[in-house]
Amino acid sequence: xxxxxxxxxxxxxxxxxxxxxxxxxxxxxxxxxxxxxxxxxxxxxxxxxxxxxxxxxxxxxxxxxxxxxxxxxxxxxxxxxxxxxxxxxxxxxxxxxxxxxxxxxxxxxxxxxxxxxxxxxxxxxxxxxxxxxxxxxxxxxxxxxxxxxxxxxxxxxxxxxxxxxxxxxxxxxxxxxxxxxxxxxxxxxxxxxxxxxxxxxxxxxxxxxxxxxxxxxxxxxxxxxxxxxxxxxxxxxxxxxxxxxxxxxxxxxxxxxxxxxxxxxxxxxxxxxxxxx
DNA sequence: CGATTATGATTAA
DNA sequence: TAATCCTAATCGC
Numbered sequence: 001x002x003x004x005x006x007x008x009x010x011x012x013x014x015x016x017x018x019x020x021x022x023x024x025x026x027x028x029x030x031x032x033x034x035x036x037x038x039x040x041x042x043x044x045x046x047x048x049x050x051x052x053x054x055x056x057x058x059x060x061x062x063x064x065x066x067x068x069x070x071x072x073x074x075x076x077x078x079x080x081x082x083x084x085x086x087x088x089x090x091x092x093x094x095x096x097x098x099x100x101x102x103x104x105x106x107x108x109x110x111x112x113x114x115x116x117x118x119x120x121x122x123x124x125x126x127x128x129x130x131x132x133x134x135x136x137x138x139x140x141x142x143x144x145x146x147x148x149x150x151x152x153x154x155x156x157x158x159x160x161x162x163x164x165x166x167x168x169x170x171x172x173x174x175x176x177x178x179x180x181x182x183x184x185x186x187x188x189x190x191x192x193x194x195x196x197x198x199x200x201x202x203x204x205x206x207x208x209x210x211x212x213x214x215x216x217x218x219x220x221x222x223x224x225x226x227x228x229x230x231x232x233x234x235x236x237x238x239x240x241x242x243x244x245x246x247x248x249x250x251x252x253x254x255x256x257x258x259x260x261x262x263x264x265x266x267x268x269x270x271x272x273x274x275x276x277x
Numbered sequence: 278c279g280a281t282t283a284t285g286a287t288t289a290a
Numbered sequence: 291t292a293a294t295c296c297t298a299a300t301c302g303c
Contacts (some may be wrong), residue, residue: 001284001298052285070285071297087296103297105286154286163284208284232284251291252285 002068002159004051004159005202008127010074011049014056018044018094026091035109036090044092051125051158055115063115064090122158126196127203140180140188140262147183147191148176151253157192159199162179162252166232167210168194173271175261176254177247190271197276210237212273231235231255239248239272 018172022043025036039058046057056064067073081098084091090101091097101107110118123139124131139156140147150156151165160168169176172190174183175191202208205221209228213220237244237257244255260272 003284006284067286069287069295070283071295072285073297103295105295153283161284166283 001070001161002072003161003164003199003202003208004049004125004127005199007052007054007068007159008049008203009055009206011047012101013076014044014047018098018099019047020044020090021094024093026084026088026093028086028088032089032107035064038109039064041181049125050119050128051122051154052161053118053158055272059270061112063110063112064247065110065115065118066101066104066106067106069103072104073102075100075102091208118130122154123156125158126192126199127159136192137185137188140183140191141185143180145180146177146249147174148254150180151191151195152250152252157195160195162254163208163229163232164195164198164202164210165252166255167208167229168198170231170257170261171198171210171271171273173261173265174267175258175263175265176249176256187197196273212276214276215273231257237272 005237020043022270024040025040027033027036039062043059044056045059048055052067076203077098077100079093079096079098081091084100085183086102087106088100089104089107092099124133124135135159136157140150143150148165148169151168168191171194172187172193174187198210205220209220209223210230211228216223229246232255234244234255236242237260240257240259242259245258246253246255248254262269
């Protein structure tokens with residue numbers, strides 16, 4: 001179940017293992033059979049991530065667009081790979097590794113124009129160096145939607161999912177139901193900075209650990225999942241011990257600590273945990 | 278071993 | 291708002 005950091009990881013690793021090589025393709029699902037046959041033997045020239053979208057560019061100019069959705073998976077296999085398991089949408093076989101795609105919401109062959117159209121619909125991706133924070137900040141400053149809704153809106157910011165949404169709002173001490181435009185400038189900026197920070201950590205570690213490193217004894221990437229978060233899927237707040245409230249926002253469940261994330265923050269309200277240096 | 282749940286998003290109603 | 295895509299971890303029996 002991927003958020004933006006996972007997709008960027010896939011892009012990075014596929015660049016290393018597949019780009020520059022003529023790949024053999026295979027499929028189980030008929031849906032993609034014709035496209036796969038067309039790519040078979042072509043050189044993969046680039047792989048890029050944009051939010052939760054992955055784009056593979058091929059020598060002929062074709063672009064494979066992949067969106068994993070809720071339970072799509074890339075399975076990294078040895079080469080030569082074992083027999084395909086389950087409804088594999090696309091198998092790419094490189095010299096040292098093969099990659100199997102299963103369960104994805106989107107796996108389609110696009111031209112450059114269609115690719116541009118998808119990217120144009122996305123907000124800034126905090127993991128991309130050219131990301132423009134101002135686009136996000138302006139959107140927050142103007143929107144009447146709850147901030148918790150906006151963080152999942154991929155046209156506002158691309159790459160945040162349900163887990164990061166809950167944890168980033170907690171880390172900044174912001175109640176998810178506050179109207180976005182009511183946030184103070186400092187709070188808007190805090191959200192962006194926290195998002196960049198968290199997604200970068202997720203990319204580096206290959207898993208979501210939102211707890212501040214200073215709080216834990218072990219290396220964060222070794223932290224068991226039950227210790228990795230402040231509010232997400234918890235009964236009590238990791239910081240104040242108070243009960244976690246579950247509600248729904250943008251058709252997704254969200255957990256929050258009413259005490260650490262007040263609906264009406266005092267003027268001197270400070271986030272529940274200090275920022276990471 | 279079956280039921281449940283999930284880090285997503287589009288489409289139809 | 292609900293159905294859909296259809297993987298895999300987790301949990302109860």
